[in-house]
Amino acid sequence: MKIRKLMGALCAAGLLCNMAAPVQAAEALSVLHWWTSGGESKAVGVLKDDMQKQGYSWKDFAVAGGAGAAAMTALKTQVISGNAPSAAQIKGPLIQDWAEQGVLAPIDSVAGDWKKSLPPQIDKIMRTDGHYVAAPFSVHRVNxxxxxxxxxxxxxxxxxxxxxxxxxxxxxxxxxxxxxxxxxxxxxxxxxxxxxxxxxxxxxxxxxxxxxxxxxxxxxxxxxxxxxxxxxxxxxxxxxxxxxxxxxxxxxxxxxxxxxxxxxxxxxxxxxxxxxxxxxxxxxxxxxxxxxxxxFNVDSFVFFQQKGQKDATPGQLALAKTIMSPEFQEQFSLYKGSIPVRLGVSMSKFDDCAKKSYADEQMAISANxxxxxxxxxxxxxxxxxxxxxxxxxxxxxxxxxxxxxxxxxxxxxxxx
Incomplete structure (x- = not known):
């Protein structure tokens, strides 16, 4: 009887009963990309680890093929079947194409300082109708x-x-x-x-x-x-x-x-x-x-509307915010061979090639x-x-x- 009274008191206080309640499962983030080579997979692994530390599970959907053609075919199949991924690696004009289909979720709530933190030529690619729908990872020089x-x-x-x-x-x-x-x-x-x-x-x-x-x-x-x-x-x-x-x-x-x-x-x-x-x-x-x-070649993730809602999920917003954090931008590019797309990230840890890439980028932006x-x-x-x-x-x-x-x-x- 004493045990029952004690349990009742704890339950009334909102302690024991809450502890016994089922724990809500972590949001699962399904991510489609084509980063499968050694340096690439190591780089995306940084993001996976970061998200798991934040309590989100990661469902990796990697499709081999450097230019992403196979990945884009797989993405179309997923979206048409009503099983769009949480995020997908997409570039350039294709971001706008998907936005026009009305299937992307805005991520403005975590993009407060992005406009001043991105090169203008890249910032406009991330937005449609004034809303951010994509988060950029890094800048690659192709030539x-x-x-x-x-x-x-x-x-x-x-x-x-x-x-x-x-x-x-x-x-x-x-x-x-x-x-x-x-x-x-x-x-x-x-x-x-x-x-x-x-x-x-x-x-x-x-x-x-x-x-x-x-x-x-x-x-x-x-x-x-x-x-x-x-x-x-x-x-x-x-x-x-x-x-x-x-x-x-x-x-x-x-x-x-x-x-x-x-x-x-x-x-x-x-x-x-x-x-x-x-x-x-x-x-x-x-x-x-x-x-x-x-x-320039910019890797980005776009965020697809999930079943039953038009707004971005907490996991999608956390993913976008993490991608644009200075700490992630630095570590990702160190593994990937790129330079951070976010302005103001220190280049002190980067090698001579990356430092040259950054210097040449700034010169090229100024020289048109x-x-x-x-x-x-x-x-x-x-x-x-x-x-x-x-x-x-x-x-x-x-x-x-x-x-x-x-x-x-x-x-x-x-x-x-």
């Missing part, structure tokens, strides 16, 4: 050339800043028995190389051709020269590139089998994962002719040579980007002449 330091030393030690210098270095690497240029065999990788060559003709030329899709620029003699240069670069590939993932091409440079690779700075995460040091084991330089320009990457899905909607990619890939996997490729390019640019 990088990675060089194995030992291979460069054997080839004369001079980082190429022009195409003639590049071809001279490539010839020396080839004579030394190396694959001069490591290259994968996926369409987005073809486009990554091609757009850097376009950028080497100047940021204004790039903007007119790739952002404005100006027909006069697309059919110009300069564009024919772009395809001629790409064709010559191809002669330094190895025969095994078909179907090769980008990180496997990066590994060729890391282990000394190949001398150079054109790739965005996410490749730096692979070098870091292999214990390689910038300046000592490898060099990161702007692609020849592009040192004054910067093609800061342009969106086409291969990074930042410059054009899917239809136009896909049509242009098809032209470039066909050219790089056939004997098509440059003039015919330019004609096809101009036609592809009219795709809506």
């Amino acid at each position: 990088w050339l990675y060089i194995n330091k030992a291979a460069l030393d054997k080839a004369g030690g001079k980082v190429p800043t022009t195409w003639p210098e590049f071809f001279a270095v490539a010839d020396k690497m080839k004579a030394a028995g190396l694959v001069p240029v490591a290259m994968g065999g996926q369409p987005w990788q073809d486009l990554t190389l091609w757009e850097s060559v376009v950028l080497s003709q100047g940021a204004d030329f790039y903007r007119k051709a790739i952002v404005d899709l100006d027909q006069k620029t697309l059919t110009s003699e300069k564009m024919i020269q772009v395809f001629d240069t790409v064709r010559k670069i191809e002669s330094y590939f190895d025969q095994g590139r078909t179907g090769r993932d980008w990180n496997l091409a990066t590994a060729m440079v890391i282990n000394g089998k190949a001398g150079m690779q054109f790739m965005g700075d996410w490749a730096k995460g692979e070098f870091a994962g292999a214990g390689k040091k910038a300046g000592t084991d490898y060099i990161c330089a702007a692609a020849p002719g592009t040192d004054k320009s910067y093609t 040579t800061y342009v969106p990457s086409l291969s990074g899905s930042m410059a054009q909607p899917d239809a136009a980007a896909g049509a242009i990619t098809d032209v470039v890939t066909k050219f790089m996997n056939s004997n098509q002449d440059s003039k015919s490729a330019v004609e096809a390019l101009a036609k592809a640019a009219k795709t809506k």
